[in-house]
Amino acid sequence: MLSFPRAALLLGAIALPALPLAAQQADHNAHAGHAMPADPIAAAVAAPSRTPANVARDKYRHPAETLAFFGVAPGQTVVEYAPSGGWYTEILAPLLRDHGTFYALQPTGGYLAGYKAFLAANPAVYDKVKVIAYPEETAQIPAGSVDTLLTFRNVHNMVMGGKEAETFAAFFAALKPGGTLGIVDHRLPEDRDSALEKSSGYLKVSTIRRIAEAAGFEFVAASEVNANPEDTADWEKGVWTLPPVLRNKEVDKDKYLAIGESDRMTLKFRKPVQ
Structure with a gap:
C-alpha cells in the first residue's frame, strides 16, 4: 500500500505546514500508477496496446457502449466465452487488470493455442488473464462466482453445432445470482425460415x-447499439459475405464494404436471485 505524503517537511529548523487531507489524497491519486480513470471503459477502449486493425472496427462493434449496456465495470469477475483472436480481450484485460478478474473461457481447438500466444506476446497487459479451456477446465471457474459473462458472435456457432443447451448451462452455473449474461450475435429477421439458423450464421x-x-435466465433488455439496417441478412454465403470475412473476396467487395458488418442483436439476461 502506498503511503500519503508526510504531514510536514522540515527545512533546517522550520517546519512547513501540512497539506490539507483532501489535497494529500489528490496528490496520492495523481501519482498512483493504478489510480482509477474517470471513465474506465473509455480508457480501456483507448488503450495504446490495442491493434490498429481492431480499433478500426470500433465503428461496427461499439465496444464502449456495448460494455456499458451490459454493466461491465472494474472490480467485477468477468468471463468472456470464446474470445477467439482477442478482439474484446484487448479491452477487457486492461479494464480489469488492476481491479477485477478476467477469465477467457476458450473452447478447445483451433483458437486456443493462438490465443495463448497472443497473450504471451504482451505480458505487461495480459499477464493476469486467466485462460480456461472449455469444456475440460470449466470447473476452474468457481460456481456462482462470476458477475458478468459475455459472448460476442458465438451463439450461432453453438446452434450450428448443437451445443447451445450445454454451453448455456455452464454459463448459468458460473454466474452469481443476479449476475449478467451479455450476448451479441448476427440477427435474422423473425419472419425468415428458422432452418437458416443452421447455416447462415444469423439467429433470431x-x-x-x-x-x-x-x-434459467431472465431477459432484461435489448439494445440497438450494434444494429445495421443496411444488412439484409439474405446473403448466399451467409453472414461471412460481409466484412470482416468477405468470403467472396474481390467479387462485389466495395458493395459489401459499403454495407459494413452485420446487423447484430445486443441482449442482456440475468441469472435470477434465488
Whole structure:
C-alpha cells in the first residue's frame, strides 16, 4: 500500500505546514500508477496496446457502449466465452487488470493455442488473464462466482453445432445470482425460415431468448447499439459475405464494404436471485 505524503517537511529548523487531507489524497491519486480513470471503459477502449486493425472496427462493434449496456465495470469477475483472436480481450484485460478478474473461457481447438500466444506476446497487459479451456477446465471457474459473462458472435456457432443447451448451462452455473449474461450475435429477421439458423450464421432474437430462458435466465433488455439496417441478412454465403470475412473476396467487395458488418442483436439476461 502506498503511503500519503508526510504531514510536514522540515527545512533546517522550520517546519512547513501540512497539506490539507483532501489535497494529500489528490496528490496520492495523481501519482498512483493504478489510480482509477474517470471513465474506465473509455480508457480501456483507448488503450495504446490495442491493434490498429481492431480499433478500426470500433465503428461496427461499439465496444464502449456495448460494455456499458451490459454493466461491465472494474472490480467485477468477468468471463468472456470464446474470445477467439482477442478482439474484446484487448479491452477487457486492461479494464480489469488492476481491479477485477478476467477469465477467457476458450473452447478447445483451433483458437486456443493462438490465443495463448497472443497473450504471451504482451505480458505487461495480459499477464493476469486467466485462460480456461472449455469444456475440460470449466470447473476452474468457481460456481456462482462470476458477475458478468459475455459472448460476442458465438451463439450461432453453438446452434450450428448443437451445443447451445450445454454451453448455456455452464454459463448459468458460473454466474452469481443476479449476475449478467451479455450476448451479441448476427440477427435474422423473425419472419425468415428458422432452418437458416443452421447455416447462415444469423439467429433470431426469439431463438436466443428461448435458449437462454430454457437455461434459467431472465431477459432484461435489448439494445440497438450494434444494429445495421443496411444488412439484409439474405446473403448466399451467409453472414461471412460481409466484412470482416468477405468470403467472396474481390467479387462485389466495395458493395459489401459499403454495407459494413452485420446487423447484430445486443441482449442482456440475468441469472435470477434465488
